[in-house]
Amino acid sequence: ATLIYLSYSKLLRTVIEILTYATVKVEDNTQFRVWFYDGTIRYLEGRHLPLFVIAIVTSVFFIFPYSFALTLIPIIGRHSDHNRLFTWLHQKANLLKPMNDAYYAPYKDVWRSWLGVRLWLLVILYVPTPFYSSDRPYLLMYIHAIILVVFMFIQAHVKPFEETLKVKDNVLADIYNW
Numbered sequence: 001a002t003l004i005y006l007s008y009s010k011l012l013r014t015v016i017e018i019l020t021y022a023t024v025k026v027e028d029n030t031q032f033r034v035w036f037y038d039g040t041i042r043y044l045e046g047r048h049l050p051l052f053v054i055a056i057v058t059s060v061f062f063i064f065p066y067s068f069a070l071t072l073i074p075i076i077g078r079h080s081d082h083n084r085l086f087t088w089l090h091q092k093a094n095l096l097k098p099m100n101d102a103y104y105a106p107y108k109d110v111w112r113s114w115l116g117v118r119l120w121l122l123v124i125l126y127v128p129t130p131f132y133s134s135d136r137p138y139l140l141m142y143i144h145a146i147i148l149v150v151f152m153f154i155q156a157h158v159k160p161f162e163e164t165l166k167v168k169d170n171v172l173a174d175i176y177n178w
Contacts, residue, residue, distance in 0.1 A: 001099040001102035001103055002102065004066070005103070005115075008063075008066065008119060008122070009122055009126075011058065011062070011063065012063055012122060012123065012126055013126055014055075015055045015058055015059050015063065016126050016127065016129065016130060017036070017037055017130075018035075018048075018051045018052060018054075018055035019052070019055055019056075019130075020035075020036040020037070020130035021033045021034065021035060021036055021043040022034055022035075022036045022039065024039070035048050036130060063123075066119070067116060067119045067120055067123065068116070069093075069116075070103060070113070070115050070116035070119060071113050071115075071116025071117065071119070071120065072113070072116070073093045073100060073112075073113075074104060074112030074113040075113055076089045076090050076093060077090050077093065077112075103115055105162075106161050106162060107160050107161060107162065108159075108160060108161070108162055111158060111160030111161075114155075114158075114160040121147070121151055124147060125144055125147060125148075128140065128143065
């Protein structure tokens with residue numbers, strides 16, 4: 001679970017890099033698309049086409065389902081008593097219970113979908129990068145800063161994480177002093 005979560009960001013960036021193109025204009029007013037990260041490769045032609053297909057398949061079958069699942073599984077679990085469809089989905093989600101528990105353990109029960117919100121934040125931060133990075137890098141930096149500051153304030157207000165373990169009767173202090 002941790003390995004998948006840690007590689008999510010890199011995988012998302014790689015997919016976005018593969019899907020990014022640039023338009024090249026030639027002297028005779030013709031233009032064509034090239035892959036943004038290697039201008040010698042035409043976009044959706046030759047060597048880029050298999051990369052594009054892999055990026056789309058990865059997005060459709062991993063990135064978006066993974067993000068939706070981590071966002072919606074806790075919500076489905078809370079409402080599974082009230083709805084037959086949610087009950088069925090909750091039973092299917094319970095097949096992944098050991099992995100889900102690894103994801104949701106640090107969060108309060110009400111805010112277990114916060115991890116999914118954090119994944120969608122990564123999508124929101126990474127998607128505009130190809131559009132603003134070359135022309136207006138400072139605009140991209142401002143957009144990212146504003147989004148992150150707003151997210152930090154929301155997280156500070158919501159407090160989605162469980163409180164740390166409270167020491168009863170100084171048991172840990174006694175062990176430490178022993």
